Amino acid sequence: MASISLLNPKAEFARAAQALAINISAAKGLQDVMRTNLGPKGTMKMLVSGAGDIKITKDGNVLLHEMQIQHPTASMIARASTAQDDSTGDGTTSTVLLIGELLKQADIFLTEGLHPRIVTEGFEKARSKALEVLDAVKIPIEINKKNLIGIANTSLRTKVHPALADVLTEVCVDAILAIRKDDKPVDLHMVELMEMQHKTATDTSLIRGIVMDHGTRHPDMPKRLENAYVLTCNVSLEYEKSEVNSGFFYKTAEEREKFVRAEREFIDQRVQKIIALKRKLCDGTEKTLVVINQKGIDPMSLDALAKEGIMALRRAKRRNMERLALACGGTAMNSFDDLEESHLGYAGVVYEHVLGENKYTFVEECKNPQSVTILIKGPNKHTIVQIKDAIRDGLRAINNALVDKCVIPGAGAFEVRVYNELNKYKDTVKGKVRLGIQAFAEALLVIPKNLAINSGYDAQDTIVKLTEEDRLNPEPIGLDLSTGEPMKPVDMHVYDNYLVKKQILNSCSVIASNLLLVDEVMRAGMTSLKG
């Protein structure tokens, strides 16, 4: 009897072998759900809620979030996978598969009486060896479009269907290259994602400028301007009712009116400053002025601006102020005193696009845009959401490559190489610990195996071919999913992120070891601790 039951008779518990069985079955269960989604040939899942909400995805992280996981062990694995996504943006499905497989392989030895501690020691040794191999196979890359496309495409093909993946790859790589400055770290926030429920998914495109989800709010305002100065500002152009406007405080209506007029004039002066600037810079030339304000602009001010042919947008996103300055140049103004030409940005064309009740404003043809927008299109909401998730991961994958300055051959090549290396390595280790190393080696094969299964090839067949080929070749060998034959990933430009693999190796072995070492699972309601 477990000691907890002395303290709390209602507690449920499971011990030793039973506890292990619980953890392993949970890990296997999760693995079974996710395995079909691995790799570019994995299937998509269409999730339909009780109310009819749709979600289509093959991204491991999204799936885990959508599944309502009750099992404590499963939720622990899911959390490891989410952490993987948070730090790298890729490799979530692999994490789940690998943890499951590590437990499965360990189980074989455990049922034969091996102590879990020895297995975990083996895991630990195997992990450090695997990391060595990882460093050995990494390929330093030059940052150019071709290399980045390889890595982005490998990642994106695991998230969306191939035709779309190719479109998104191009878009993501161009976006990153556009905002990248020398060797400074890239701020992914400078790529704005804007969605439009319109046309088809493959119409998703990169806009070298900014797209905003709002438009002009005055019927007479120009809807399209060319050769435009862009004034970005954070100055209120609306008459704000001041705090003391209660009915109790004014003796007469006139007194109140007077107060209101004074306030109004104050705002008018600001509007006049913009108009004066416009007259000074644009009158007599081809140039025009666009005002993009983070604060509000009331109808009276809009009216005055419209009369001058100025296009004005209100309530811009805070982050867009920063992006606009990067895309068009100029600085975001906090007051209109001493406005000068140098404060303004420039855009070749600014125009409005109306879609149902939504308006979009495009700021394009900027001179040297250091902030760009990916315009996501799709016929329905679930497609847009899917693309958005994919693009986020694609951008992260490219960014990872920029940070690592190297990549790892993909298509299961790394796993096969580690398998072979570990098999060699285990013979140099004395004692039962080598069994743990063997389990680790076997477990890694789950990745190429499932890649093969999902593409319709025989798992054993593939593994035998790959391991043999790998032994004969100095270069890593991966699986060509279209033929089922071994190939050199480098030739096909199939790359994985170094960071992703490293993170997977680290987190999986830690989580699996933790789960193996659990010898008692208990569940007890909290009793009230008074006093």
Next chain:
Amino acid sequence: MSSTREIVTLQFGNYANYIGAHWWNIQESSFSYNPEDAPSEISHDVLYREGVNLNRQVTYTPRLLLVDLDGSLKHLPREGELYGNSIKRTNESIESTDDVKKIKEELQNLSADVEVVEQPHASKHDFQKDLEDPVIDIQEKNYNLADNVDTWTDYLYARYHPRTVNIVNDYKHSTEKQTFDTYACGVQLWQTEQFEDEFCDKIRQYVEECDFLQGFQTLFDCFNGYSGLATACMEYLNDEYGKANFAIPVYSPRNTPFENADEPMSDSIRVVNSALAFHKLSEQASLFVPLSTSDRVWRQLGAARQLRSLTYQPDNLYQTSAVLAAYLDTISLRYRLRNAPSAYSLAGFCGDLNNYGRKLAGAAFALPFPMQHKQDLIDCLDQFEGPIFTSLTPNCNIGTDYVIQTLCVRGITRDRLKQPLEKAKEQMRMAAYKCDSVSEMFQLYLQCANHASMSHVASVSMAMPTRIPFPSEMFAEEMTKLGFLSPTTKRQPEEKVVSVPTLAAAQSSSELGDTLETLHREAKRVKIAKLHRYKAAGLEEDDYVDALEQLLLFKDNYEDNFEL
């Protein structure tokens, strides 16, 4: 150029959504689609917006954002029903429906296999099924909503914009235990991407559409994690927009225990949440009026408030939320009137009451306003004995002296004011006979009833509609169809009350000092160090002590030794 003074409404929490659902229902049942009717006295554009969906149909939806937990929507798709983007579900398997077949086909053309995973179909309440059927008149049927409503979507007549519904996936909705427990959790939730980015962006989109934004009204559950979420949101609104912010913290009449907590601990958590929220509200809100149908809420719930000619089950969410929604609908009239003078704004409403930092106000309500069906207002007020309304603010009594209050009267037309000169008889002798409008007469009445007080009265002649899905079964038999009292005759059971006159007030009086004092006393007794979940979610003990001290200072604003 329109001069609508828009308001954005925010609802946080399940019970807040119950109230919200009733409120929007009440408003929509007063819509008139007949172009020949005189335009309504209420400007619905203040709270509603016009839009166009993708099929180019015009929509008219509340300018609203609401937050609830996963699992609370039942049949309602997150995007709502007006703009598509969801599949119509029936009892049969989803694989066989045309929508799904089409999606699968499209994807297969792109060489991608799809596996369909479906949750069991969420059944619709009968009321919702009938709403879709144009033949059935919902007013004719008896749905017994009081007993079979599971969640607020069951009786929701109003339809929401796709932007409106925000679901928190990290916590699950359950009627047995609440997982979203502490103020600190709520604050943490606000800092996630879902709120800091997406939710704030949705607010911005609403605000961008507004020409003359008056401000925000925030309705939220004050006893659980939403207290933190909502107050964090209000802080953001003040930073970003600096407009009037009217908060309505609400208390559910059913105390659902928190996860891993027994009853005393759940009670303590509620107290701490309230205290922290009230402290934050005293900084961030322009005005806040706590609402509940129980007379005490800090720890154990007190007795249900008694309203004349009204009976309701004390712990019924559907019925109690209707009472609170009716109050909100009435009190908010002041800033929703068409062609109103500018003091009739949200800022004016809050500004009248919050002098000397008295940002907490009490709610008082009369549902129905007890007037006999052939009586004139002048006689009704003359013969009135006892308090005219019931307090709906927990731990607070109706103030009588030194009161600053704003009232809204609904459903008393000018011809019910007094008799014309030739028939006046006795009425001629009353001072009130010289009053020519409903609000004037109330002003006079309040001047006599309350010593040294200031009152603002707004009046709308249209009574509040109480058609289904409003729980009109709450009204006593002595009420007529139009909601006036008729003690001698009884209403036939098949006859329903279709509208009622109401009177709502928001009061600032020294009584509220007691409200704060009881809260402070309860909160002080809780040992915060024993509630590990606050620390785990990032609240330090010192912060709590500080908050309580501030709360005590806030209470001092209600001492009336040196005022007026």
